[in-house]
Amino acid sequence: xxxxxxxxxxVEVGGREILKGIxxxxxxxxxxxxxxxxxxxxSTLINAIIGSPRVKVTKGNIYFKGxxxxxxxxxxxxxxxxxxxxxxxxxxxxxxxxxxxxxxxxKLNRSVDIEKMATLVKxxxxxxxxxNVGFSGGELKRCEILQLLxxxxxxxxxxxxxxxxxxxxxxVIANAINxxxxxxxxxxxxxxxxILVTHLGxxxxxxxxxxxxxxxxxxxxxxxxxxEILKQIMAHGFERCVQCLQEKGLAN
Amino acid sequence: MxxxxxxxxxxxxxxxxxxxxSKPPSIGPDLDLSSFKLESDAPKDWMTDDLVERAQTVGxxxxxxxxxxxxxxxxxxxxxxxxxxxxxxxxSISRALETYDWLMDYYWKALNVDQDKFTALAxxxxxxxYFIRAKxxxxxxxxxxxxxxxxxxxxxxxxHNIIIVEEDAELHVITGCATPRRxxxxxxxxxxxxxxxxxxxxxxxxxGWAEGVDVRPRTGVILEDGAEFISIYxxxxxxRTFQSMPHVYLEGVNSKANLTSIVxxxxxxxxxxxxxxxxxxxxxxxxxxSRTIAxxxxxxxxxxxxxxxxxxVKGHLECRGIMxxxxxxISAIPQLEAKAKDLELSHEAAVGKIxxxxxxxxxxxxxxxEEATSIIIRGFMDINVEGLPPMLAAQIKKALDITAKSL
Numbered sequence: 001x002x003x004x005x006x007x008x009x010x011v012e013v014g015g016r017e018i019l020k021g022i023x024x025x026x027x028x029x030x031x032x033x034x035x036x037x038x039x040x041x042x043s044t045l046i047n048a049i050i051g052s053p054r055v056k057v058t059k060g061n062i063y064f065k066g067x068x069x070x071x072x073x074x075x076x077x078x079x080x081x082x083x084x085x086x087x088x089x090x091x092x093x094x095x096x097x098x099x100x101x102x103x104x105x106x107k108l109n110r111s112v113d114i115e116k117m118a119t120l121v122k123x124x125x126x127x128x129x130x131x132n133v134g135f136s137g138g139e140l141k142r143c144e145i146l147q148l149l150x151x152x153x154x155x156x157x158x159x160x161x162x163x164x165x166x167x168x169x170x171x172v173i174a175n176a177i178n179x180x181x182x183x184x185x186x187x188x189x190x191x192x193x194x195i196l197v198t199h200l201g202x203x204x205x206x207x208x209x210x211x212x213x214x215x216x217x218x219x220x221x222x223x224x225x226x227x228e229i230l231k232q233i234m235a236h237g238f239e240r241c242v243q244c245l246q247e248k249g250l251a252n
Numbered sequence: 253m254x255x256x257x258x259x260x261x262x263x264x265x266x267x268x269x270x271x272x273x274s275k276p277p278s279i280g281p282d283l284d285l286s287s288f289k290l291e292s293d294a295p296k297d298w299m300t301d302d303l304v305e306r307a308q309t310v311g312x313x314x315x316x317x318x319x320x321x322x323x324x325x326x327x328x329x330x331x332x333x334x335x336x337x338x339x340x341x342x343x344s345i346s347r348a349l350e351t352y353d354w355l356m357d358y359y360w361k362a363l364n365v366d367q368d369k370f371t372a373l374a375x376x377x378x379x380x381x382y383f384i385r386a387k388x389x390x391x392x393x394x395x396x397x398x399x400x401x402x403x404x405x406x407x408x409x410x411x412h413n414i415i416i417v418e419e420d421a422e423l424h425v426i427t428g429c430a431t432p433r434r435x436x437x438x439x440x441x442x443x444x445x446x447x448x449x450x451x452x453x454x455x456x457x458x459x460g461w462a463e464g465v466d467v468r469p470r471t472g473v474i475l476e477d478g479a480e481f482i483s484i485y486x487x488x489x490x491x492r493t494f495q496s497m498p499h500v501y502l503e504g505v506n507s508k509a510n511l512t513s514i515v516x517x518x519x520x521x522x523x524x525x526x527x528x529x530x531x532x533x534x535x536x537x538x539x540x541x542s543r544t545i546a547x548x549x550x551x552x553x554x555x556x557x558x559x560x561x562x563x564x565v566k567g568h569l570e571c572r573g574i575m576x577x578x579x580x581x582i583s584a585i586p587q588l589e590a591k592a593k594d595l596e597l598s599h600e601a602a603v604g605k606i607x608x609x610x611x612x613x614x615x616x617x618x619x620x621x622e623e624a625t626s627i628i629i630r631g632f633m634d635i636n637v638e639g640l641p642p643m644l645a646a647q648i649k650k651a652l653d654i655t656a657k658s659l
Contacts, residue, residue, distance in 0.1 A: 050616055078618035086616070090609045094631030100617070103627070107618045130631070147617060 001066045003028045003155050003193040004049070009060035011041075011048045018044040020218035021060070026155070029190030031181050033204065033226050034197045036215035037238050042197045043087060045215070046157045049195075050084045051077050064155065079108070083153025085144035087160045087197075091132045097143065098127040101150045108151060117149045121176045138169035145176045156180055156194040162203040174206030183208055201230050214241045258356050265365050269375040272366035279555075280495025280524045283466055285369060288408035288438045290377050292327040295403070299331075302432055303401060309488065309654065310428025310458040311647045312399040318643060321384070321396040325411065327404050328379035339390025340423065341383070342398075345412050348383030355383070358414055362444040362472030362501070370468040374410040374442040381411030381442070386423035386451070395424035395456075395644055400441070402431045402465070408438040415443070417451035417479075424641055426456045429467075433489075436464030443471040447479035449504065454482040456644050458651050461491045463519060469496040477504035477533070482639050485513040485525070486651045488658070490550070495524040497555060502529060502536035502565075509538045514633050516655045517550035517580075526555025526585075531565035531595070538566075543633055544573040546580035547659055557587045560595040569599035574606055574632055576625075576659065630656040 004026040011019035018041045026032050034042045047055045049062055051074040062070045069077050092100070098114060105112050118124040121142040132140060141161050148156055161173050177183070182190045196209060204226055212226040214233070221241040222229065232240055276282040303326070304314050316322050320337035323330065323344070330344035341348075349355055365375050382398045402409050417423045429439060439461075447453045461467060473481055481500060500509045511527040529538035540556040558567035573582035586599040606628055614624035633652050637645070 052612060052616075054612070074612070074615045075618055075620050078616065084616050086613065090607065090613050092610055092613070092628060092631055094634030095627060100627070103619075104617050107623075151618070 002026060003030070003065060005063040006049070007061045007063070009045075009048060009062065010058045011044055012056045012058050013044055013054065017058070018218050019048065022218075022220060024213065024220065026193050026195065028193055029182070029187060030211065031183065031194045031196060031207065031209040033209040033212040034195060034215055035201060035212055035229065035233060038199070040215045041218040042215050043159055046084065046159045046195065046197060049157060050074060050082060078151070081154035082157065083148045083151045083155070084157040085141070085148055085159060085161055087163065089132050089140055089144055091130070093130055093133060095131050096128055097123070097131050100131055101147065104147065104150050110150070110152065112150050114150065118146060120149065120179065121146045122172055137164035138166060141165055141173055142169065145173055145180070148180055149176060152180070154192055156192070158194060158196045160197050160199055162198055162200070170203060171206060174203055177207050201233070204230060214238070216241050255353070258353060261356055265360055265375055268366040269372040272372040273369055273376065275366070275368050275372065277368040277370060277468070277495065279497065280468070281493050281522065283438065283493075285373055285408070287406070289404065289406050290408055292404045292407055294329055295326045295331070298326050303403070306430040306432065306460060307399045307401065307428060310399070310430045310460045311426045311456065311651065312397045312428040318394055319397045320392045320394040323382040323384070323398040324401065325380055325382070325399070326401050327407055327409060330380050337392055337394060339387045339421070340392050340396060341385040342396055343383050345378075345381040345383050345414060348414070355414065358416065358444060358446055360444070362446065362474050363442060363470055367470065370440045371442060371470050373408070374412055374440045374470070377408070377410050378412050379410045381413040383414050384423070384425060385416045386418060386421035388418040389420045391422040392424065395426045395641065398425065398427045400427070400429045400439070402435060402437050402439060406436050408440065410440045411442065413441065413443040415445045415453065415455075417447045417453045419448045420450040422452045424454045424644060426458070426644060426647065428458050428460070430460040431462045431465055433462055434464070435462040438466045439468070441469040443469065445471070445473040445481065447473070447475050447481055449476045450478045451476070452480040452639070454640055454644070456484045456640070456648060457486070459487040460489050463490045463521070464492055466492050467494040467496070469498070471496070471498035473498060473500040473509070475500065475502050475504050475507035475509065478506050479504055480508045480639070481510070482637060483511045484637055484640070484648060486648060486655065487515050487523070488651060488655050490517065490519045490521040491523070493522040497526045497528060500527065500529045500538065501532060502538060503532050504536070505533045506535035507533065508536070510541070510637065511539070512541045512635055512637055514543045514635065514652065514655070515552055516545040516547070516633070516659055517552050518547040518659065519550060520548070521550045523551070524553040524555070526557070528557035529559070529567060531558065531560045531562060531567055533562050534564050536562065536565045539568045541570045541635065542572070543635065544571070544582055545576065545629060545632070545659065546573065546582050547576040549579050551581045553583045553585065555585045555587070556599065558597055559589040559591065560597050561591045563592045563594040565592070565595045567597045571601040572632070573603040574629065575604070576606070626656055626659070629659060
């Protein structure tokens with residue numbers, strides 16, 4: 001049974017159709033990469049899977065661990081084992097990061113060593129600060145990953161964890177993602193899955209993904225091995241993918 | 253002062269009060285004073301479980317553990333006047349006025365007796381109040397606690413409190429005012445605080461009233477050179493109407509005041525809460541901060557006034573409010589007046605509903621919408637006041653936890 005199955009998914013944002021029939025299947029233990037230019041619909045797909053009320057599913061279905069979650073409230077999806085690292089997380093004033101992490105762990109019945117996890121993403125000095133208040137770009141991304149480490153979701157949705165991040169931060173974040181997705185253990189031993197959205201793909205030098213998909217104009221233009229697809233994009237930009245869509249008769 | 257002078261001074265105060273007895277307040281709803289009882293019987297078997305529990309919720313521990321002194325008043329009577337630390341005095345105002353002739357030099361000196369009908373009634377029908385004094389140079393480590401409790405239905409409790417912090421002394425006071433959960437009545441609290449040269453007073457007030465209670469504190473504070481005053485106000489329960497606007501007069505060079513109010517209003521509560529600071533000497537600094545949360549049909553008016561009357565003074569106002577229901581109302585009214593050339597006054601005010609983005613963020617961490625809202629509200633109420641002993645900070649945290657849960 002796949003971890004996640006997305007079938008002919010159409011999604012609107014603010015009355016405009018952004019996703020125009022997405023099909024995607026992710027098995028347990030697999031990490032899939034979503035590539036594509038700005039505005040192609042990558043974040044919208046993440047928002048639809050997590051159940052954000054900002055997006056509206058108009059057609060199609062989402063199945064998680066065999067159960068349809070298309071209309072399920074967000075907090076219930078989390079309890080089932082979904083987790084998300086947002087691209088632009090908001091500030092939560094007056095709420096200490098440590099308190100939030102403890103509440104999350106309690107909520108999910110997980111006993112965790114928060115200090116140890118914070119050390120892994122170099123956030124131990126931020127535990128007694130207000131969540132995301134005055135955090136730099138790299139700190140925001142590390143804070144998102146830290147929250148996922150506490151949750152330990154079966155399917156992690158990582159929305160551009162590498163954007164606006166310097167090389168030093170990138171390796172810290174990549175190591176944490178490898179930990180989160182059990183990429184340090186043998187493939188046959190893995191059970192965690194992830195969708196990794198990346199605009200530029202640098203993070204793929206550190207995170208070994210299983211499969212990559214290029215999203216263009218709300219559709220998956222092509223799928224394949226991450227290295228090969230990235231090589232194509234590096235050489236020809238997303239132009240080659242547009243051609244590919246045209247050849248399939250899907251461009252509009 | 254001779255006893256003859258004292259008598260004539262008191263007579264003059266009474267004359268002025270009589271003339272103001274029908275004078276409506278300049279802000280806040282007017283009340284018909286004749287609807288409240290001015291007499292009550294001396295309480296018997298007063299230390300009931302209910303009183304002990306309600307006192308506890310407003311931060312008053314009647315065992316007296318970890319406190320430098322205790323004053324407890326039930327309706328019109330002082331029941332406890334206890335001191336357990338050196339350098340500090342705690343007694344009822346009537347006893348203090350009998351004991352110290354010089355107290356008349358402070359009586360109605362930070363407030364006008366004819367300000368309105370409430371100050372007038374407090375003088376004409378004064379029903380006790382506390383006197384707390386920290387002696388010169390005394391650093392009182394543990395807080396003095398005062399509890400003003402109203403139990404008899406429809407009663408008017410008209411207290412007059414005086415706190416004096418003498419030169420270089422340091423005093424922490426926690427005042428808890430409460431009624432049983434269902435109660436009706438009027439509480440008028442006249443409070444005059446004097447902080448002398450180099451002294452420091454922290455004043456934490458936690459209110460646990462009931463929906464039938466009207467509350468009219470009247471507070472005046474005078475700060476001398478280098479004096480510091482920190483005031484924190486937290487309310488736990490709905491009231492009928494509440495109006496308070498402490499006036500802090502920073503008369504001394506480099507004196508400092510911080511007034512923080514955290515008000516959560518539900519049901520049909522009406523809160524008019526604020527503070528005014530007069531920066532009258534070089535280097536004086538004041539900060540007035542409010543965090544207000546309105547729910548149901550509640551109304552909150554959050555006022556802040558800073559008046560700069562001397563050079564090199566600094567003042568900042570901050571009013572933030574959250575409305576949880578469309579039928580609740582919050583008005584933030586910041587006011588700055590610059591009457592000197594070289595000063596710095598600023599304000600920020602923000603009123604609105606909880607940001608949807610923040611709720612979604614927390615829901616994506618597994619919390620329900622109600623849980624997410626409550627986490628955000630508790631964070632919103634979180635204030636970091638410097639200069640407060642850890643014990644009082646913990647007490648405030650406890651009070652805020654109760655408030656957040658009740659919303």
